Amino acid sequence: MKKIKIFLDPINDLEVWLNRMAKKGYRLKSVNNFLYDFETSDKDxxxxxxxxxxxxxxxxxxxxxxxxxxxxxxxxxxxxxxxITFGKFRLRPYAQGNGKIANTFQTYNKEILVVEHEGKKPQKLLTNKSDLAKYYKNIRNAYLQGFIGVLALFLYSLYKLYESNFEFYKLIQSGVLVFVTIFILNIMYKAHKNYEKYKQDSELMD
Structure with a gap:
């Protein structure tokens, strides 16, 4: 069974959805961008x-x-x-090593790892407080890069809106960008809170 699914916040929402599908007896077979292929299974x-x-x-x-x-x-x-662009490159200042220049042949469009386990309870892939602090810092920085781009588009849309004497479709465009900007900012805020939490916990343990 194939399903098309697009997530606004895949890091947090994808796991919930996959485990919901698993409870219905569906095991993941493959992932191709936003297309997910499942097979029925008697195992958990x-x-x-x-x-x-x-x-x-x-x-x-x-x-x-x-x-x-x-x-x-x-x-x-x-x-x-x-x-779904093929042959694309992107600079990632927050990444390590050759991850700073992501491309479709290596890490671009493959930023999320889905790990399957047998059982009924999802396993934590990271447990060390220091690793968790670094993990949420990376998520925050990844969204920060996108936030800067969206914010620039939003400011430009405001300029074009004013220049067009507030045409309706440009008003709608600016409204959409406001929503996206606030949404990304909320994800960044949550990631930063987790970063600060685990950073403090790791410092207390040292």
């Missing part, structure tokens, strides 16, 4: 999500290889849902 499976867009391709490949050697199924999903 659960899914955990991890953002890996800030890691180098060497780190990612080593991590995935380790999981596969343990018999774990893994899938890659994009952070930017619906972007």
């Amino acid at each position: 499976y659960v899914y955990s999500i991890q953002f890996i867009g800030a890691s180098s391709s060497k780190e990612i490949n080593g991590y995935i290889q380790m999981l596969k050697e343990n018999g774990t199924r893994v899938y890659r999903s994009p952070l930017n849902q619906g972007n």
Whole structure:
């Protein structure tokens, strides 16, 4: 069974949706951008999500290889849902190593790792407080990069709106950009709160 699903916040929403599908008896077979292929299964499976867009391709490949050697199924999903451009490059100042220049042959459109486990309860992929602090910092910085771009578009749309004497369709366009800007800002705020929380916890443990 194939399903098309686009998430505004895939890092948080994808795991919930996949586990909801798993409870209905569907096991994930493949992921192709926003197209998910499922098969029916009598066994219980659960899914955990991890953002890996800030890691180098060497780190990612080593991590995935380790999981596969343990018999774990893994899938890659994009952070930017619906972007199907081939041969694209993107600068990521927050990433490590060659991850700073993401491309479709390595890490671009493959920023989210989906990990499958047998059982009924999703497993935590990260438990170390310091690792969790770094994890949420990377999520915050990833969305910060997108936020800067959307904010620039929003400011430009305001200028065009004023220049057009507030034409209706330009007003709608600005309204959509306001929603997207606030939505991304909310994700960044939550990620930053988690970063500060785990950073303080890790410092207390040191």
